[in-house]
Amino acid sequence: AQSVTQLGSHVSVSEGALVLLRCNYSSSVPPYLFWYVQYPNQGLQLLLKYTSAATLVKGINGFEAEFKKSETSFHLTKPSAHMSDAAEYFCAVSALGGAQKLVFGQGTRLTINP
Amino acid sequence: EAEVAQSPRYKITEKSQAVAFWCDPISGHATLYWYRQILGQGPELLVQFQDESVVDDSQLPKDRFSAERLKGVDSTLKIQPAELGDSAMYLCASSRATGTGGYGYTFGSGTRLTVV
Numbered sequence: 001a002q003s004v005t006q007l008g009s010h011v012s013v014s015e016g017a018l019v020l021l022r023c024n025y026s027s028s029v030p031p032y033l034f035w036y037v038q039y040p041n042q043g044l045q046l047l048l049k050y051t052s053a054a055t056l057v058k059g060i061n062g063f064e065a066e067f068k069k070s071e072t073s074f075h076l077t078k079p080s081a082h083m084s085d086a087a088e089y090f091c092a093v094s095a096l097g098g099a100q101k102l103v104f105g106q107g108t109r110l111t112i113n114p
Numbered sequence: 115e116a117e118v119a120q121s122p123r124y125k126i127t128e129k130s131q132a133v134a135f136w137c138d139p140i141s142g143h144a145t146l147y148w149y150r151q152i153l154g155q156g157p158e159l160l161v162q163f164q165d166e167s168v169v170d171d172s173q174l175p176k177d178r179f180s181a182e183r184l185k186g187v188d189s190t191l192k193i194q195p196a197e198l199g200d201s202a203m204y205l206c207a208s209s210r211a212t213g214t215g216g217y218g219y220t221f222g223s224g225t226r227l228t229v230v
Contacts, residue, residue, distance in 0.1 A: 036221075044221040
């Protein structure tokens with residue numbers, strides 16, 4: 001079984017500051033890991049994904065995440081926050097192969113202060 | 115860019131009434147998912163289809179919820195009767211792989227249901 005824990009339901013940073021959103025996963029098999037972003041009353045948009053290739057994954061809008069197996073983590077970062085980054089962010093895990101569902105964390109709301 | 119279409123975008127219904135949501139996945143995507151997202155929480159899978167067959171409906175409240183994908187293309191999710199606790203965003207997603215296969219899903223914009 002897979003599960004995801006997102007540390008911090010709400011993160012607030014200043015515009016131009018580093019963004020760090022934390023995600024720890026639990027999986028009995030090698031995982032696929034994903035970060036999604038959701039704007040109000042919208043669906044989820046894929047930011048990036050880890051699929052057992054490079055451990056440092058670059059995504060859209062300047063975001064990246066690093067898979068650390070020893071820490072069972074997949075934290076999302078962006079060097080310089082922009083006002084448009086304000087949204088809800090979800091980390092998700094799935095098992096490799098087969099008809100496996102995505103299991104989501106509870107989400108982290110990112111607020112950007114001017 | 116291809117999109118997953120969902121309708122309606124918003125639905126207000128009275129308790130005990132029936133309500134239905136529609137989803138049209140990206141062409142060629144064999145796998146279709148319905149998720150429910152309660153406000154302030156992450157999405158939770160309700161049902162997963164592979165073509166027209168149900169792969170996983172273990173979290174679907176079958177006494178009131180039903181889902182179908184008759185021709186393996188578009189899908190309908192129904193609630194009858196609706197309860198106050200069903201108020202949520204209902205998200206449809208599709209994938210061209212069996213499971214995620216590393217491709218991830220493409221989500222629709224969702225249907226926001228309010229039960230009054």
